[in-house]
Amino acid sequence: MVKAEEKVQKKPVLKKDGKKVVAKKTKKSKPKPKVVKKTVKKAKNQPLSLETTINLHRVVFGCTFKRRARKAIKAIRGFVRRVMKTHDVRIDPKLNKFVWSGGVKGVPFRARLRLDRKRSEDEDSKKKLYTVVSWVPVHDFKNLTHKKIEE
Numbered sequence: 001m002v003k004a005e006e007k008v009q010k011k012p013v014l015k016k017d018g019k020k021v022v023a024k025k026t027k028k029s030k031p032k033p034k035v036v037k038k039t040v041k042k043a044k045n046q047p048l049s050l051e052t053t054i055n056l057h058r059v060v061f062g063c064t065f066k067r068r069a070r071k072a073i074k075a076i077r078g079f080v081r082r083v084m085k086t087h088d089v090r091i092d093p094k095l096n097k098f099v100w101s102g103g104v105k106g107v108p109f110r111a112r113l114r115l116d117r118k119r120s121e122d123e124d125s126k127k128k129l130y131t132v133v134s135w136v137p138v139h140d141f142k143n144l145t146h147k148k149i150e151e
Helices: 056-060 065-084 093-102
Strands: 012-014 020-022 048-055 089-091 110-119 129-135
Touching (some): 048 056, 048 065, 056 065, 056 110, 065 089, 065 093, 065 129, 093 110
Parallel strands (some): 089 129
Antiparallel strands (some): 012 020, 048 110, 110 129
16 A cells, blocks of 8 residues: 655754754745725715615524514614615614514514615714615515615
8 A cells, every 4th residue: 555645754853963863944035915994985975765674683683582672673683784884774664563563572584674864954063964664565575686776
């Protein structure tokens, strides 16, 4: 049988002092990777409407039963912040009722959402835009895609 790998032994090198020292290979320095700074894009100063689906089952799977609905609402807020790039997110009462319809631990698996980015009417507010999230009732979630709604 042939061995898969044979160990290569390094030959000792003698110095003038009479001590044996093993010759070591020098390591080549690796080039440093370029650092790319991640920047958070600001929301465009234009109103926008989107219709999209969020998978709530993925969010609440493995979560304590008594925290499921609350965690689903927080996940919706985080999803909307990431997609619409606005910090101020307002959830419609119908969407809240839909998420809580099965109680604290019976959160629906998916929800179809309509996201409306609007201008703030309050002149004193720091944030010029806010997003309103509302629930769109659908019979089936098959073949639904993320789409812009022209108004």
